[in-house]
Amino acid sequence: MILVSACLAGNECRYDGNHSLHHLIKDLVDKKKAVAVCPEVLGGLATPREPAEIVGGCGKDVLSGDAKVLSISGQDVTEQFIKGAYDTLKIAKQYKASTVVLKENSPSCGSTHIYNGDFNGMKIAGNGVTAALLESHGFKVVSENNFGELLNQ
Numbered sequence: 001m002i003l004v005s006a007c008l009a010g011n012e013c014r015y016d017g018n019h020s021l022h023h024l025i026k027d028l029v030d031k032k033k034a035v036a037v038c039p040e041v042l043g044g045l046a047t048p049r050e051p052a053e054i055v056g057g058c059g060k061d062v063l064s065g066d067a068k069v070l071s072i073s074g075q076d077v078t079e080q081f082i083k084g085a086y087d088t089l090k091i092a093k094q095y096k097a098s099t100v101v102l103k104e105n106s107p108s109c110g111s112t113h114i115y116n117g118d119f120n121g122m123k124i125a126g127n128g129v130t131a132a133l134l135e136s137h138g139f140k141v142v143s144e145n146n147f148g149e150l151l152n153q
Helices: 023-030 059-063 078-094 129-136 147-151
Strands: 002-005 034-037 052-055 068-071 099-102 113-115 123-125 141-143
Touching: 002 023, 002 078, 023 034, 023 147, 034 078, 052 059, 052 113, 059 078, 059 129, 068 078, 078 129, 099 129, 129 141
Parallel strands: 002 034, 002 099, 099 141
Antiparallel strands: 052 068, 113 123
16 A cells, blocks of 8 residues: 555645645555545644745654744644644554655655745755654655656566
């Protein structure tokens, strides 16, 4: 079983109320070969919601208490991001996910890049809160950008 970001399966759960449909991922969900989750919604955040970025580090820093997740207006949503990450971990364990495909650049799901915390569109190397937690528990986490490479192995 593969665990995937719900927005990649076409669910309108992104911060802006839209999706990031990836047709191959949606097809896997439709065929019951993948399970879709949105860590931010699991954490209790509404859709739509203000954009949020990690300030002071990356996902592992949020988990260790050394960084925060703030909305563009400055609201601290760290607690919701951490809750969503742990709820996603439970689901990944429940389904014994072999791989997790998460939306790149997201403060929850980014596996190699996230926004820099200044809300200026600049990205930095690093992972989101959910990606960091899943990786620390031994799950293979990839983005939609390199998911195709995984299938060709």
